[in-house]
Amino acid sequence: MNDKLPAELLALREKFTATLPERSRQVNELWSILRHQAWSDAGVHALQMLAHRLSGSCATFGYPKMGDAARALEQFIQHRREQGLDFGGIERERLQxxxxxxxxxxxxxxxxKLPEAWQAAGLKATPTAESATVFIVDDDQVLANLLATYLQRAGYQCESFTTPSDCLHRLAEQRADLIIMDLGFPEAPLLGIDAIQSIRELTGGQTPIMLMSARTDLAARLQALRAGAANFIHKPVDFSELLKAVQHTIDRAMPSLKVLIVDDDEMITSALEKSLQQAGMQPLVVNQPMNTLQKAAQFKPDVIMLDMHMPKVNGFELAALIRQDPTFSLMPIVFLTSDTSADLKRSVRALGISAYLTKPIEPEKLIEVLQHAHHNTRQLKRRIERVTKTEKSSLLTRSYFFDALQRQLADEQRERRMSLIYLGVDNLDKLQQLYGHAGMARLHEQFVQRIADNQASGEQWTIVADLVACAMFNSIEEKTLLSRAEQLLSAFQQHPLRADGQELSATISIGILPLEQAPGSVNAAMAAVERQYELARQHPTNSVMLQQQQVAPEGIVFDPQQDLPVDRLSLAFQPIVDIETHAANHFDVLVRYRDQHDNLIPAGRFIRLLTDADKRMELDRWVLQSAIKSLESDSLTRESGTLFVHLSEDSLKQKLFLSFIANVLRSSRIRGDKRLIIMLDAQWVSLHQEYAAFVVKALRDARCGVCLIKLALESPFTQMVSSLKPEFIKLANDIPSQLADKTLSASALEPLTQACNEAGGQLIATHVEDSATLASLWQKGIRLFQGYFIQAPGIDFSRKEAG
Structure with missing residues (x-):
């Protein structure tokens, strides 16, 4: 095998070499455009990304001088852009x-010369490699093929992709044991980091991600680690080190399910215990069924296996008791019994049982069922988290936290009398090396509980990454903020995290940012408070850092009287999730403005500047055209995706605009009716009933659907549903919160749900407080929920959940 390997790699090197004239032409052409036609920040960014790709790939393919030249260009541009400096005078000459x-x-x-690492003496397949699949994501296809070829020769199954969205699509069909991803892509300098969260949501955090980059700065590595990357490798790639890192990362990420086996027959449980141990699982046997809840609380299993017929308590009763405990409300339960009664099967499945197996069963089948039950439950938990406000720990879900923070930043009519507190465990890279994937998961579970136990009244905490939390704190007074930080540090000192039975010798650092000093976008505010955390982490004596000076604000630089700055506009997508079928085919379309610092500013912050009705209609036209283009650009969404679009009243009042919608759809590649849903405010419809009826008919003639939004429970709105028969109805935002605090009875929904069913529409619930509120809405037949999760531009919105 070794004698063939250099020849294979040499062929790829020749292929890369053949692309060098074209790469040189691309650099020269882009530079000519910048110099002689139009100097722009987007063009400079594109030049930086070209240099970034070359800095890693050239040296990897054995051209270090080229790599050095590319890296010098990339680092010069990166430094100027990060500092907010222009490229005038001598800097322009230096750039040239x-x-x-x-x-x-x-x-x-x-x-x-050919890199010595390519010789790969002694390369051979490892036990890990023989059954492992690796996905490689890099926009440089030749480099991706090189990595794939090398790993394939080591025994791994490999697939390569040029964009994170391509990888996400494939993950919906095929499980990967490791994903190797470039840190930067043409769409955004740190898109690899943005994509990590998308992949972690899709896989439930079960697939480790290794980032690679020519960037050597500590900030990039720390961002990757906090986003959830399991490892980080530098370009140019040292292949011997790559193999070690791949094997090490996969080995440490192998899941080990904890299974609680409850059966009074000791011979059966002994056999089951051995089978699960041989499969790499951690079983715990309970032969006294009455001790099940106590053992479960101590063991914290991933799955519970129950026999049906046992003394003192049968499996059906025990499953009901387990479900009554909030800790185990979503616990996957598998019945393994010799009872084949059809009535019994129906009864136990009403309790949400994951599987009903009949003894005897082949060990391979049992292992498969247990893994599938665990996987499905993780998927359900993620779906619930996307659409609810709080997690089981009473902490806010991250999506809700960011949504609430954005509302605080966007409200210019209210003083920002709040602050961000960013708390993290230091030396994450060392902890990762010491305890691995599974150990870090256990540490993170303790960390979450410490935060939940120590949150004070009025604080809003969320977990933003592994061993990192952030809170909105209702004060901007320096003395109060520093005092609260000291309380938090003291709490972790008194109750330190534990690993392998020993107290963890890890330190905690805190960064603080008063929101009155924060820029107006969530990303920029989070970056600012994270910088304070970094200062505290690096300081030899001070574990708390408070922002003292105004952060440079974002700027909306377009003139409302001039042309719409479409080069700075982008779309984001907010999924509407079907909890029952796992599907996320419906998306609320949101518009964002990208300022000169690459901060994404929500519509509420810049649409107010569009005082002219024609400008608002121009924006609506751009949103419609861009949304349809996004939908039709991908084969999956082109077949099944549905977009929900907001339009201004100015557009709805113009009959010509309704014709424009029909023309856009007619000229697109979208097939089928009601793939575009126009949202109409229920209050607006109530005030303009006759014209609203005309609009609804015109939209349906154009093959669009209609969604009434902000629908209250009063009788006039119920009658509106009966007359207009909308395809979708969004409940008013305050209904779930009224259900949560019992000021509204679930029975009050019945007239609306009945009218909706008779009209053939579907209800959508938003702003759901918790899983209990979700359950009450579920019982009323509501299956569609819209949470607080917003997918970032640059990552394809057509995301399907695996399994």
Whole structure:
């Protein structure tokens, strides 16, 4: 195998070498556009990304001089952009010199040598590799193929992708044991980090992600680690080190399910215990069924297996008792019994049982069922988290927290009398090396509980990453903020995290940012408070840092009287999730403005500047055209995706605009009716009933659907549903909270749900407080829920959940 390996890699190197003239042309062409036609921040960013790709791939393929020239250009641009500095005068001359050096290096290849690491002496398949699948994501296809070829020769199954969205689509069909992903992509300098969260949501955090980049700065590595990356490797890639990192990362991430076996027959449980141990699981046997709840509380299993017929308590009763405990309300339960009664099967499945198996059963089948039950439950928990306000620990879900923070930042009529507190465990990289994937998961569980136990009244806490939490605190007074920080540090000192039975010698650092000093976007505010945390982490004596100076605010630089700045506009998508079928085919379309610091500003912050009705209609036209283009650009969404779009009253009042909608759909590749849903405010419809009826008919003639939003429970609105027969109805935002605090009875929904059913529409619930409120809405037949999760631009919105 070794004698063939260098020849295979040499062929890929020749293929890469053949692309160098084209890469040189791309750099030269982009630089010419910047110099002679239109200087723009987007163009400079594109030049930076070209240099970024070359800095990693050139050296990897054995051209270190080219790599050095590309890296010098990338780092110069990166430094100027991060500092908010322009490229005038001598800096423009320096930039031109670096571009010229890179072009010369690409054209003058020199006498470069094949990297010694390519020789790969002793390369052979490992036990890990023989059954492992690796996905490689890099926009440089030749480099991705090189990594895939090398890993395949080591025995791994490999697939390569040029974008994170392509990888996400494949993950919906095929499980991966490891994902290797570039840190930067043309769409955004740190898109790899943004994509980590999407992949973790899709896989339930079960697939480790290894980031690679030519960037060597500590900030990039820390961002990757906090986002959830399991490892980080640098370009140029050292292949011997790559193999070690791949095997090490996969080995440490292998899941070990904890299974509680409850059966009074000791011979059966002994056999089951051995089978599960051989499969790498952690079983715990309970032969005294009355001790089940106590043992479960101590063991904290991932799955519970129950026999049906046992002394003192049968399996059906025990499952009901388990479900009554909030800790185990979503616990996957598998029945393994010799009873084949059809009536019994129906009864136990009413309790939400994951599987009903009949003895005897083959060990392989049992293992498969247990893994599937655990996987499905993780999927359900993630779906519930997407659409609810709080987690089981009473902490806010991250999506809700960011939504609430954005509302605080966007409200210019109210003083920002709140602050962000960012708390994290230091030395995450060392902890990862010491305890691995499973150990870090246990530490994180303790961390979450410590935060929940120590949150004070009025604080809103969320978990933003592994061993990192953030809170909105109702004060901007320095003395109060520092006092609260000291209380938190003291709490972790008194009750430290524990690993392998020992107290963890890890330190805690805290960064604080008063919101009155924060920029107006969530990403920028979080970056600012994280910088304070970094200062505290690096400080030799002070574990708390408080922002003292105003952060540079974002700016909306377009003139409302000039053309709409479409180059700075982008779309985001908010899923409407079907909890029952796992599907997320419906998306609320949101518009964002990207300021000069790459902060994404929500519509509420800039639409108010569009005082002219024509400008608001121009924005609506851009949103419609861009949304349809996004929908039709991907084969999956083109077949099944549905977009919900807000339009201004100015657009709805214009009959020509309704014709424009029909023309956009007619000229698109979208097939089928009601793939575009126009949202109409119920109050507006109530005030303009005759014209609203005309609008609804015109939309249906254009093959669109209608969604009434902010629908209250009063009788006039129920009658509106009966007359207009909308395809979708969004409940008013305050209804779930009224259900949660018992000021509204679930029975009050019945007239509306009945009218909705008779009209053939579907109800959508938003702003759901918790899983208990979700359950009451579920019992009323509501299956569609919209939470607080918003998918970032740059990552394809057509996301399906695996399994």
């Amino acid at each position: 010199a670096l571009v010229s050096q890179l072009i010369a290096a690409l054209l003058q290849r020199g006498d470069e």
